[in-house]
Amino acid sequence: MGNQLTITPCLWFDGQAEQAARFYVEVFPDSRITTISHYGEAGKEIHGQRPGDVMVVAFELQGNPFVALNGGPLFTFNEAVSFQVPCRSPEELDHYWGALSEGGDPSAQQCGWLKDRFGLSWQVFPEWLPKALEGAGSTAAARVTEAMMAMKKLDWQALERARRG
Known part of the structure; x- marks a missing residue:
């Protein structure tokens, strides 16, 4: 092809x-x-x-x-579709989280997810996070998951500390 x-x-x-x-x-x-x-x-x-x-x-x-x-009012966004923004630095994460969440729905923020002012959902996270969550049985993945579940905007340094133990 x-x-x-x-x-x-x-x-x-x-x-x-x-x-x-x-x-x-x-x-x-x-x-x-x-x-x-x-x-x-x-x-x-x-x-x-x-x-x-x-x-x-x-x-x-x-x-x-x-x-x-x-297209008109017939369809609206929901959380079934979101766009991922894997960030390379804490500053980049702060930039995208701040810009995309401004004017959005604060009640829709959890674990790095946010809803912007147009109702579109985004996931803003450190680019290394998916790898850190691999291995459901690993203690490092469990620590990172537990830390992440308590956050709205992801705290880069806190997640790093959880990853290192």
Whole structure:
């Protein structure tokens, strides 16, 4: 199979597609909006949007393609889908947690998960965490799991201490 298939997440919004895309490209460096298309008269009886309103915003977050669609109020985000942000440093974790959680739902924060101002769920964690959680029978994995379960925003240093014992 010669050509590599690109799978692009399509995020459904109710009138906030452009606002959300602009927010996400500000949060993640090396990101950009690639195209914005608008609704026309065609199909108005089905989509119900005003001609000229933003329909789709295509954008890239650090080279990863995304699409934001203004599809209306029919569907909303839930925690069944989230985006993972594996961080290389405590400062990077602080940056992404702070930016993505600002204006979001504080009650939806647990174990490094957060819900942003648009209702989209994110997991912000040290990039080494999945490896530290391997081996359900290991005492190190148990210590890290126990420490993590007590946190909302993950505390890099506390998790490191739990990993080392």
